Amino acid sequence: MITARNIKKSFGEKTVLFDISADFLPGKCNLIIGSSGSGKTVFQKCIVGLFTPDSGEVLYEDQNMHTMSTEERKKLRQEIGMLFQGSALFDSMTVEQNILFPLEMLTNEPQRKRLDRVNEVLEKVNLTGSNKKYPAELSGGMKKRVGIARAIVLNPRYLFCDEPNSGLDPQTSLLIDKLIKDITTEFNITTIVNTHDMNSVMEIGDHIIYMYQGYKEWEGNREEIIFSDNKRLNEFIFASEFLQDAKEQRMRDLRSKG
Amino acid sequence: MSIFTHLGRYMLTLKGMFARPENPKMYWREFMHQCVEIGIGSLPIVLIISAFLGAVMTVQTSYQLVSNLIPKSTIAVVVRDSLLLELSPTVISVVLAGVVGSKIASELGNMRISEQIDALEIMGINTKTYLIAPKILASLITVPMLISLSIIVAIWGGRVVGDLAGVIDTDSYDRGLREEFIPFNVTVAMTKAFVFAFLLSSVSAFFGYHVRGGAFEIGRSSTRAVVVSCILILLADYVLTLLMLNP
Ligand SMILES: Nc1ncnc2c1ncn2[C@@H]1O[C@H](COP(=O)(O)OP(=O)(O)O)[C@@H](O)[C@H]1O
Ligand SMILES: [Mg+2]
Numbered sequence: 190m191i192t193a194r195n196i197k198k199s200f201g202e203k204t205v206l207f208d209i210s211a212d213f214l215p216g217k218c219n220l221i222i223g224s225s226g227s228g229k230t231v232f233q234k235c236i237v238g239l240f241t242p243d244s245g246e247v248l249y250e251d252q253n254m255h256t257m258s259t260e261e262r263k264k265l266r267q268e269i270g271m272l273f274q275g276s277a278l279f280d281s282m283t284v285e286q287n288i289l290f291p292l293e294m295l296t297n298e299p300q301r302k303r304l305d306r307v308n309e310v311l312e313k314v315n316l317t318g319s320n321k322k323y324p325a326e327l328s329g330g331m332k333k334r335v336g337i338a339r340a341i342v343l344n345p346r347y348l349f350c351d352e353p354n355s356g357l358d359p360q361t362s363l364l365i366d367k368l369i370k371d372i373t374t375e376f377n378i379t380t381i382v383n384t385h386d387m388n389s390v391m392e393i394g395d396h397i398i399y400m401y402q403g404y405k406e407w408e409g410n411r412e413e414i415i416f417s418d419n420k421r422l423n424e425f426i427f428a429s430e431f432l433q434d435a436k437e438q439r440m441r442d443l444r445s446k447g
Numbered sequence: 448m449s450i451f452t453h454l455g456r457y458m459l460t461l462k463g464m465f466a467r468p469e470n471p472k473m474y475w476r477e478f479m480h481q482c483v484e485i486g487i488g489s490l491p492i493v494l495i496i497s498a499f500l501g502a503v504m505t506v507q508t509s510y511q512l513v514s515n516l517i518p519k520s521t522i523a524v525v526v527r528d529s530l531l532l533e534l535s536p537t538v539i540s541v542v543l544a545g546v547v548g549s550k551i552a553s554e555l556g557n558m559r560i561s562e563q564i565d566a567l568e569i570m571g572i573n574t575k576t577y578l579i580a581p582k583i584l585a586s587l588i589t590v591p592m593l594i595s596l597s598i599i600v601a602i603w604g605g606r607v608v609g610d611l612a613g614v615i616d617t618d619s620y621d622r623g624l625r626e627e628f629i630p631f632n633v634t635v636a637m638t639k640a641f642v643f644a645f646l647l648s649s650v651s652a653f654f655g656y657h658v659r660g661g662a663f664e665i666g667r668s669s670t671r672a673v674v675v676s677c678i679l680i681l682l683a684d685y686v687l688t689l690l691m692l693n694p
Contacts, residue, residue: 266571
């Protein structure tokens with residue numbers, strides 16, 4: 190389990206995170222939702238240690254990320270996989286080299302075994318045979334999938350995804366969401382996903398944290414989120430009329446059942 | 448930010464480079480890759496500039512040494528020593544600050560903006576060690592080699608053009624090359640080469656590694672990298688000349 194306690198973060202005068210605490214559960218898709226600029230990315234980067242919070246602590250199974258030694262942190266990092274918003278593929282390398290990279294850098298296996306592993310994860314993300322393509326030749330959705338493949342190639346215990354389906358069409362989004370969900374349950378990973386996409390929330394949100402202008406405004410699961418009476422959360426969720434209708438329908442159904 | 452903040456961050460960045468490589472084989476591969484990128488990549492421009500440098504120096508020196516009392520071979524002496532002491536190391540380094548420096552800065556800047564550096568960090572890789580050290584080491588190896596080559600090509604260029612332009616015949620030129628040769632001048636040339644190589648690679652890597660903001664910043668920071676490297680090279684040139692050639 191990952192625990193964040195009283196995380197505060199400012200950039201100069203501007204405070205981006207106000208005292209946020211949260212638990213992230215293993216084997217579940219933990220979602221951080223909120224509109225653009227609410228601080229999701231900064232929060233996630235504080236958790237993985239790319240930003241240092243001004244105060245507060247981040248615990249990985251009771252180990253404090255920000256006070257451990259550099260060597261310990263390196264070790265922990267090797268158990269973390271991360272999919273970045275822009276995929277962050279190494280653009281001078283092919284798909285295969287991208288996924289091979291962490292294996293070559295951090296394992297002592299023979300090259301043949303490493304290549305087998307690359308093909309295994311490529312199959313997992315449905316990109317068998319794209320080994321020799323360069324990132325520039327891939328579509329947005331394919332890049333994300335290569336990003337996921339690279340993130341999971343070392344069998345991480347923790348998986349972070351920053352807006353995994355921003356800029357993708359609804360169908361591809363759904364595929365990516367399913368993929369993240371499958372990987373999470375299959376390997377019992379603690380997954381933390383940033384998103385502002387309500388479809389993802391309903392699709393994969395086991396545990397949801399709603400952020401509003403740097404505050405944690407609400408926390409719950411996907412059953413609760415629809416019926417919450419938090420005003421700001423409702424404004425965020427029901428920006429889509431379709432969902433508003435669905436909620437009313439559901440309410441009517443429940444009422445008629447008694 | 449003040450110049451001291453920058454200086455402090457530059458020092459910290461360099462200090463951060465000293466860490467045990469996660470996998471020496473991968474670091475070696477990256478180092479070799481950088482040697483090719485920096486060394487082979489800038490070879491053509493270095494060769495062209497050097498040939499012209501030598502040619503112009505020869506014609507100009509002959510123009511300046513008008514007196515009949517001075518033997519023709521003196522032209523070659525002056526050309527040789529000017530190239531060795533100042534022209535090849537400094538001009539080539541300034542050119543390389545443009546060619547190699549902007550390449551290093553924009554490569555790292557792009558990796559920073561597109562979060563590739565963060566992706567490496569998350570894997571548990573020390574990015575300062577992996578991304579900056581091989582570039583500086585490769586520069587320390589290849590830039591002095593390029594400058595040595597430049598000296599040879601420039602002297603050869605002067606010989607060919609001196610003869611073609613009827614300024615100095617090849618016999619006198621060759622004789623001049625061997626007159627009053629001071630081996631210490633080679634030491635000066637190589638010292639400058641190493642110092643300039645370090646400056647241009649580390650300064651550009653620093654600017655690229657710390658880019659913030661959008662893609663627009665990549666261009667700006669690589670321009671800044673080139674400007675600052677050039678100024679520092681000329682400053683170091685002055686200091687080294689004072690230290691080494693001031694009796
Ligand atoms: N490196 C940074 N420097 C200064 N301000 C930043 C930085 N990163 C993010 N911010 C600010 O923090 C706020 C939250 O940003 P972010 O976490 O990216 O939002 P989200 O991911 O929810 O869209 C924004 O107002 C943004 O301007
Ligand atoms: Mg974001």
